[in-house]
Amino acid sequence: MDLYARLEEAASYLRRHTDFAPRTGLILGTGLHGIVDDLQLHMRWDYSLLPHFPTTTVEGHNGALLMGHLAGEPVVVLDGRFHYYEGYSASELTFPTRVLCKLGIERLFISNVAGSTNPAYRAGSVVVVKDHINFQPDNPLRGANDNRLGLRFPDLLRAYDPNLRAAAARQLSHLKQPAHQGVYFGLQGPNLETPAEYRMIQRLGGDLVGMSTVPEVLVANHMGVPVLVTSLVSNECHDTDRLTPTTLEEVLAVAKTGGERMRALWLAMLAELVTERESGDEDT
Numbered sequence: 001m002d003l004y005a006r007l008e009e010a011a012s013y014l015r016r017h018t019d020f021a022p023r024t025g026l027i028l029g030t031g032l033h034g035i036v037d038d039l040q041l042h043m044r045w046d047y048s049l050l051p052h053f054p055t056t057t058v059e060g061h062n063g064a065l066l067m068g069h070l071a072g073e074p075v076v077v078l079d080g081r082f083h084y085y086e087g088y089s090a091s092e093l094t095f096p097t098r099v100l101c102k103l104g105i106e107r108l109f110i111s112n113v114a115g116s117t118n119p120a121y122r123a124g125s126v127v128v129v130k131d132h133i134n135f136q137p138d139n140p141l142r143g144a145n146d147n148r149l150g151l152r153f154p155d156l157l158r159a160y161d162p163n164l165r166a167a168a169a170r171q172l173s174h175l176k177q178p179a180h181q182g183v184y185f186g187l188q189g190p191n192l193e194t195p196a197e198y199r200m201i202q203r204l205g206g207d208l209v210g211m212s213t214v215p216e217v218l219v220a221n222h223m224g225v226p227v228l229v230t231s232l233v234s235n236e237c238h239d240t241d242r243l244t245p246t247t248l249e250e251v252l253a254v255a256k257t258g259g260e261r262m263r264a265l266w267l268a269m270l271a272e273l274v275t276e277r278e279s280g281d282e283d284t
Ligand code: HPA
Pocket: 113, 114, 115, 116, 191, 192, 193, 209, 210, 211, 234, 235, 237, 246, 251
């Protein structure tokens, strides 16, 4: 079965079960799961119930697709994402993202945690991604292109939507936080980087480094959906003479406190979308 047919099957499964029409899609990375508590839940499916979703052999929680209202906005949420380092191909791990796009979302918000190679970004801060450098070894667009999904050679000049970035910067300053905009350097992981690699990333123009996000951004752009990415800085790796080992516990602890900032940012942005739409409706 080709990609288009698999997507149709997954999307029509969801449509058969609900007529809920989400306008914004959300991918929750490490640190942002808490935003689910704010969701006025309409429907929830474990990924294992959904046609063609990646499966995992790891026991327990595999992730779920949720629909509901968040700050008044109808959203569809991927709570749990897949990574290349887990063994999935870039095409497999982006299938859930493509399903959200197929459902007709008007924009996609993506979150992640990342190391900062920019001395201005402190651990715990939120950075709006303005561009990326892709050093991941696989590309979800590799292989035969289906013109019904998008172009063979998608342009990436506006891969990170300027209007969404401006809206995020505006809300960050309302929240009295620095409105950093940086370049995300995508690597495959799962190991972190050597000091020489952190220096390379800095010299090549990366401000943030991480192991996710780039494949999802590529498929959303392929399907014409505007993207916002916000990164939570979990560890500082700009001064390589003073690096200390990064542990998962440390990353998760920072993600917990910093995650509250990201949650406040996303809720404010969603509320603004609703307000803008309502005032637009009144004008017409
Ligand atoms: N490198 C790569 N990925 C990461 C890092 C890092 O330092 N921190 C969080 N994710």
